[in-house]
Amino acid sequence: MPDAPLLEVKAIDAFYGDFQALFGVSLTVHSGQVITVIGANGAGKSTLLKTIAGLMHPHHGEILFGGSPTTQLPAFEVLHRGVALVPEGRRLFPSLTVEENLLIGGQSRRPGPWTLGRVYELFPVLAERRELPALALSGGQQQMAAIARALMANPVLLLCDEISLGLAPVVVRDIYARMPHIVAEGASLVIVEQDIMQALRAANHVYCLQEGRIALHGPAGELTREAISAAYFGV
């Protein structure tokens, strides 16, 4: 019998007003796993992450983190429990410097391996540019800063939304190369991606979302490309 799951999403429905974005989505993350959620634009990937992080609340279903429900908790309390989200589009705080963005990521004072010094070791370029306004960084550096900001909260579970969005492939590879260090420090990851190949390389387990429903999931090595294409495009 495997150990109790870190995160259990049980049959959640999520809505934007009258529009239903998720239909009975379930997902399980075990400690130390890297989960990838793939799917086309509008499949509900970001909605799923926002709901786990507490920015949105499901109408039905339940979310358990570390065995206790976080379904209706506001985002700041979910963060204090150990779930951090790297939001889509980076969304650094423009009126803060790079270092201030990282410091505010650490203001929850959760204990753990990540400190300002350690995230600068992971992303040395941020240390060089610590005094700059956050938006003076290049896109790739902004993405690094957004990941570093989330790490500063010492998350047990790190949710990454579309890390590769708008970045050059070489930069994306560079960022994904740091992911094993993050996992080695004890965090589990849920990564949302449109880039399927990138997603398959990084993950232990893949979920494929299609129009708000889980169309396919399984260990990354066991899914055929044909099955993934079918689930991705719904053909």
Next chain:
Amino acid sequence: MHWLNIILQGVLIGGLYAMFAAGLSLIFGVMRLVNIAHGDLIVLAAYIALMVTQALDVSPLTSLLLVVPLMAVIGYTLQRGLLNRTLGDDLLPPLLVTFGLSIIIQNGLLELFTADSRKLQAGPIEVQTFQLMQGVWIGILPLIQFVVAIGIIAGLETLFYRTALGRAFRATSDDQSVAQLVGLDTRHIFALAMALSLAVVAIAGVFLAVRANFDPAIGPARLIFGFEAVVIGGLGSMWGTLVGGIVLGVAQAIGAQIDPGWQLLAGHLVFLAVLAVRPQGLFPKVSG
């Protein structure tokens, strides 16, 4: 020498206007809330100071030790209990609610204290002056008021750019939902900002009440002076707000010298001139 005196008095009263404006600017900066009741809260602070000075038989400046924390608590409670519920994508609800609050405070004060004019008595310090140079005299109290205004502006500036709380204020102002994602309880941050704003309001209220008569109806005019100082100085810049207050104070002093009826008009005209020529204010910090 005569005109130098006039301008100096205008500069010193500008400090008071900057105090009116600082709390207003802080609230707008952090949560995009235009607090229509700001002027009435200044008057409320003046009445609370009046009760404290009478009950404890202390000087108005000493009463600040009690009035400042009390107003801060009122600010925190007001934000948590009422104003947080009005915040959202729509700017109208907070405007309407603070407008209603303004009316409630005015009428509440009228009911409790009548429409009689009151004044806080600070004793001999009110009329003490010293000679700066041949023919130029400075009042001790206006000077204290001006120095306190500079202290408040410098303090707020330091808090905003040098402390963890200021960082949280700026982050929340930038992006509320991401602020939550880094673990900030934005409702609490907003309430702290309102507490800070009303702490400044308390100081402004006491200096206002020592300087001149006050009654329950004078709040809205103080709100206008505050707004004008913020707009002249440029939104989002604390030192700009001080300059805005001084420009307004000097304009009023010169206007009053030309004709007593022109005091307020001159201030408004300068405000309109700045708005027409440089709508972003003299030292804008917030763009867009």
